[in-house]
Structures are given as C-alpha cells and as structure tokens.
Amino acid sequence: MTVTQATGAARALAWRLALGRAALGLFALGLCAPAPGRAAESGRLRFDIAAQPLDAALAAYAQTTGMAVLVASRVTAGRRAAAVQGWYAPQDALSRLLAGTGLQARYSSATAFTLVEPAARPSGPDGDRPATVPLAYAGVLQRTVTRALCQWRGAEFGRYRAAxxxxxxxxxxxGRAALLTGTGDAQRDAALTGLMTGLVMDAPPPAGLPQPVLIRLAPRADAAADCRHVAGG
Incomplete structure (x- = not known):
C-alpha cells in the first residue's frame, strides 16, 4: 500500500504508506509524481487541498509533492485533515494538513514519511503499541513492492493509480490483499491483487505491525529510475 525507505526507493512507492504511485507510502506507501506547475525558488508548491477525510487529503498531498507516505489504515481512520490552500514548502503544508489529527510526520528521507501518534502511552505491562509503521520496515515494504511491480509489468509501472x-x-x-481503488482495468486489477497475495517481503514484519497496511500506487515521474534502483535489491 504512504507509506519510508532509502531515498531512491522511497521515491518508488505510494503506499499511504503509504507502497505509496505506481509503486508503494508503503506503505500509506504511497508514489506520486509532483503535479505540473512551477515551484517558487524557495521550494514552495501550490496546494489546493480542501478539508476532508485524512486518507483523501494525504492522496492529494502526495500527488502535489511526489512524496511517498506509508501508514497503517487504522491510523487515518476517522480522522479529518485541515484545508491547505496556497503556496507552502511541502513540510509546512503537511504540518497544516495534520493540524488537529493528533498525528505527526516522521521522515525517512527527503521524499518519504510515515505518521506517528506522539501522544500514545503504554497502558499495560508491555504497553499498547501505537498504530504506526516503523520507518525501517516501511522501507522494506516500499522496496519489495516496487521491485515486484517492476518485474511484473515493467512497461506499465508508474502509469496507473490503485490502493x-x-x-x-x-x-x-x-496472506491477503484487498483492492480498495482499482486501476480502471478489471483484468489488471485482478492480476495486481493476485501479485500482492503471496508476495514475500525482504524481511518479516516487526512484532505488532498494525494491519492491514494501506498501499497507494500512483503515476511516477521517472518510473524507470525507480525500477533500476530496486533491481536485484
């Protein structure tokens, strides 16, 4: 699914984490190419994101910035994002978008992040783990899914959206993959779900990993470069 990897690999996914654009956010992956339009010399971008459910707002943010976000779906469930409209640096825009959600961004690279609940506190002997995807494992998700997608239909990688x-x-x-948003091609959707089901990650998940992990795939500016980065990884 924003969701979170080494810099190069992080550009490869839109997983909600974040696996995620057409690659992972991991996670949240998700991976989106920046929307067309000029950015100011200061690195600011033009945002036009309405107040809405956090899932949808993160997808719009990823599309504008090209950043990958990887986050467990239950982290964003029931949360709403604030409106972000105007010219902002990507990190400033994200801070505004997350205002009031109780979540904070944790960056694994300049182009990838996950969301955490800083206020979470243990409530038992071992504590209740907050529903966040560890940054190190977000990288594993992004790298594994990107490689699988590149090997599957390399010519199509980075040319479709899905969640x-x-x-x-x-x-x-x-063990299970469920399609939330299709690519627009029923046969490809079925094949994509089949590809993800049974996929072997480069490493087993950490104990207590929030499940399911939401992966968003979206168009990539340079999908071939993403594929080269994870080839044989």
Whole structure:
C-alpha cells in the first residue's frame, strides 16, 4: 500500500504508506509524481487541498509533492485533515494538513514519511503499541513492492493509480490483499491483487505491525529510475 525507505526507493512507492504511485507510502506507501506547475525558488508548491477525510487529503498531498507516505489504515481512520490552500514548502503544508489529527510526520528521507501518534502511552505491562509503521520496515515494504511491480509489468509501472490493503504474516508473506481503488482495468486489477497475495517481503514484519497496511500506487515521474534502483535489491 504512504507509506519510508532509502531515498531512491522511497521515491518508488505510494503506499499511504503509504507502497505509496505506481509503486508503494508503503506503505500509506504511497508514489506520486509532483503535479505540473512551477515551484517558487524557495521550494514552495501550490496546494489546493480542501478539508476532508485524512486518507483523501494525504492522496492529494502526495500527488502535489511526489512524496511517498506509508501508514497503517487504522491510523487515518476517522480522522479529518485541515484545508491547505496556497503556496507552502511541502513540510509546512503537511504540518497544516495534520493540524488537529493528533498525528505527526516522521521522515525517512527527503521524499518519504510515515505518521506517528506522539501522544500514545503504554497502558499495560508491555504497553499498547501505537498504530504506526516503523520507518525501517516501511522501507522494506516500499522496496519489495516496487521491485515486484517492476518485474511484473515493467512497461506499465508508474502509469496507473490503485490502493490496496495488505495483511502480512509473521513470516513476511502477504496472506491477503484487498483492492480498495482499482486501476480502471478489471483484468489488471485482478492480476495486481493476485501479485500482492503471496508476495514475500525482504524481511518479516516487526512484532505488532498494525494491519492491514494501506498501499497507494500512483503515476511516477521517472518510473524507470525507480525500477533500476530496486533491481536485484
């Protein structure tokens, strides 16, 4: 699914985490090419994001900035994002978007982040784990999914949008994949779900990984470069 990887690999996904554009946010992956339009010399971008459910707002943010976001779906469930309209640096825009959600961004690179709940506190002997995807594992998700997509239909990689939920077993194998938003091609949707089901991650998930992980795929500015980066990784 924003959701969170090494710099190069992070550009490869739109997973909600974040796996995520057409690649992961991991997670949240998600991966989006920046929307057309000039950016100011200061690095500011033009944002036009209405107040709306956080899931949708993050997708719009990723499309504008090209950043990958990887986050467990239950982190964003029921939360609403604030409106962000005007010219802002990407990090400033994200801070405004998350205002009032109780979440904060944690960056794994200049182009990828996950969301955390800084106010979460343990409530038992071992504590209740907050529903966030560890940055290190977000990288694993992004890298594994990007490589699989590149090997699957390399010519199509980075040319479609989709959102999926992944349930990952203790052994690192995706036991179930559910398509939330299709690519617009029923045959490709079925094949994509089949590809994700049974996919073996480069490493097993950490204990307590929030499930399912939401992966958003979106168009990439340079999908070939993303594929080269993860080839053989």
């Amino acid at each position: 999926l939920q992944l349930w990952i077993g203790r052994n690192g194998v995706v």
